[in-house]
Ligand SMILES: Nc1ncnc2c1ncn2[C@@H]1O[C@H](COP(=O)(O)OP(=O)(O)OP(=O)(O)O)[C@@H](O)[C@H]1O
């Protein structure tokens with residue numbers, strides 16, 4: 058899996074810092090506070106403007122001050138859980154009456170039919186299955202959240218049932234919070250059901266076994282003189298495995314389509330049977346131990362990698378056949394955790410300047426170095442291909458080159474890992490004129506395995522958090538918009554959030570073709586993005602100004618709205634990476650911030666709304 | 671019988687009634703409401719500079735033809751609408767203050783209730799909104815369902831209710847918190863004659879318990895039967911305000927009816943009347959019906975728009 062962005066450690070993420078480029082990064086906490094302050098000022102200003110129109114400057118100021126004071130001194134402190142509970146229960150009953158459970162059956166039906174179309178014989182069946190269930194759950198769930206949350210309050214206002222509610226001592230904040238919590242509760246139950254079904258669907262969809270025909274097995278003799286059976290399994294769901302059976306009658310198949318099987322022998326003589334276990338290794342949750350990356354330039358001195366002008370800016374390339382390399386420093390490695398070998402995994406991107414042969418891997422070398430003594434191991438060769446994760450178990454016994462140039466036997470932990478448990482891993486490319494692209498998360502040591510089921514659940518937690526944010530947005534919008542408009546607005550928030558990265562690039566001028574209006578003109582008048590717009594002086598001036606304004610609003614939206622693409626953790630699960638608790642915690646806190654902010658906005662919108670008008 | 675013009679109908683020098691001494695529960699000053707459309711353009715001037723006081727322990731009726739601003743007044747008092755100018759105070763608090771709702775019960779024009787809840791769930795929901803503990807809620811629910819005679823339908827969803835049943839559960843909903851002030855918007859619409867009678871009895875009973883009732887209606891008979899004081903609105907303006915018994919007394923007509931008078935005495939009275947060029951019919955102050963009063967005000971307002979009422983005691 059290719060990580061588009063580094064996952065920061067929690068405190069680094071939370072607190073202000075200066076990053077490696079010397080740029081001040083605010084950190085999440087300060088950013089939230091700043092955004093909150095900016096929104097507060099902007100909102101008060103807009104509220105004041107509105108009240109000036111209605112009541113005049115003096116009265117208007119008094120009115121705004123009074124409603125803020127009422128909120129802080131009376132309404133918020135008098136919040137009652139029983140009233141919130143009443144609104145929550147109402148929302149749940151209403152949802153049930155609107156037969157939301159139908160969505161669940163739609164989902165079940167979807168999976169039923171998907172079974173026909175998802176090809177278990179694909180190269181990465183687990184990836185396919187997991188992405189499918191997670192994506193469809195996410196889409197269905199968020200659509201559900203938007204529909205449920207946006208129509209309820211406007212319906213109440215339209216049917217005037219809100220009259221009997223708002224003439225009770227219930228606070229606007231309690232109405233907003235209760236409603237939102239009710240929909241969240243309903244959706245949570247739905248999500249849980251979907252999760253259980255999805256999990257079963259994935260596990261069942263991938264489960265298969267093979268048979269072994271004894272006639273196809275060949276007797277070999279291994280290095281110790283033991284008798285080893287070698288052969289292959291039957292061909293099922295689009296693949297077969299090579300296999301070896303040890304003298305003890307136990308063995309494993311080779312790895313195909315991201316999994317392998319255990320093989321064993323049962324019975325004696327006539328009753329001798331070969332058994333193949335369930336697929337293993339398809340549903341995993343690797344817990345990677347990341348190192349920090351430093352580039353060596355082509356002369357072998359610390360420097361920058363090369364940008365080959367594509368992919369993400371943070372991934373840099375090293376040239377093959379030169380001294381350029383990427384150096385990962387892993388810290389705090391513990392011998393007890395890796396008694397036999399260190400499982401190094403890498404997922405380098407490959408950039409070929411010639412593609413005569415794109416099938417065979419590009420050759421590279423791994424060199425290990427003790428950061429303290431400088432002792433360096435012999436280069437271990439490997440081959441890398443696009444989009445493939447390679448596992449390189451680094452054995453304990455290695456050869457190292459001394460200063461005199463002689464090879465000596467060394468032990469990985471005794472000699473190459475230093476006292477603090479630090480180890481440098483140098484990776485270079487040996488094919489001249491080919492390049493390896495590297496970013497910090499591309500090379501890691503595979504630590505202990507996480508539980509796949511729990512990882513799957515964590516992906517659902519990601520969807521759950523998105524659902525909560527969407528629900529609160531929906532309810533917030535529905536306090537002052539009609540149902541259809543609120544639904545549209547919520548959908549826009551989701552879209553902007555999904556394309557946040559793109560919008561920020563657009564605003565930053567990193568994309569050719571200008572802003573929205575300019576781009577539209579270019580499409581209509583068939584002008585490609587490289588030439589000037591050249592449509593007369595007025596249009597040439599006016600279009601960028603208009604676009605700047607539009608982009609400003611988009612920028613504000615992109616800054617303020619949640620980054621939904623970031624919440625989507627299905628790719629972690631699909632590619633078998635553990636979703637770190639740290640990331641989940643970050644997402645959780647972001648959700649909490651949105652829940653608080655949106656509830657406050659919802660309160661003020663509903664409170665200042667003339668309900669019977 | 672010839673009806674005198676309303677303006678001369680009630681005297682102003684009567685002694686204050688017993689209700690006027692109580693504290694003020696509702697007070698409006700110069701209360702004005704202009705409905706605007708989305709663009710802020712003026713649509714309807716629904717209420718014009720209303721000054722009103724409702725005191726503790728009285729049944730106050732808001733009267734007026736359709737569209738005269740009765741419901742608007744009530745919504746302003748409840749904080750469902752914000753005044754364009756002037757102010758409305760309930761229990762001395764601004765009408766937009768949520769905490770005043772603790773002591774208010776409101777029965778809206780139509781039963782705006784959740785149709786997917788049953789009677790019990792409905793009352794339980796509203797009880798929770800008053801932060802009532804579960805035991806108290808259960809007790810109130812039983813009492814109220816009993817008193818509005820819906821015991822047989824307490825577990826049926828409101829969407830299956832007839833209009834009158836919905837009205838009853840609406841009333842129960844308004845009383846869930848044992849309110850001090852009850853606002854009833856046309857309480858008897860949709861009720862059968864027995865239901866209407868019961869509703870009126872209930873309103874009187876509430877008054878006897880020391881509660882204040884504000885009701886609006888155009889069913890004059892109801893108002894006449896139960897209200898202590900009324901205000902008559904016409905096109906958003908207050909046209910008449912005062913005690914029902916006084917308003918309905920025709921002050922410039924004397925009706926004499928007597929028993930046991932000697933012939934001489936009768937002759938004497940007759941001569942007095944003849945001396946004043948009068949014809950004796952019978953002797954007393956007749957009462958008009960509210961209907962007559964009402965129609966007169968409407969007629970009068972159409973003839974002389976803009977005249978406003980003084981409080982008459
Ligand atoms: N939401 C609204 N928007 C615009 N105009 C309104 C609105 N509600 C009421 N009006 C207008 O305000 C005026 C007063 O209406 P209101 O509902 O207060 O009358 P009412 O006295 O209660 O009448 P009824 O006896 O029919 O219930 C009417 O002209 C009505 O059209």
Ligand SMILES: [Mg+2]
Nearest residue numbers: 740741779855
């Ligand atoms: Mg009305």
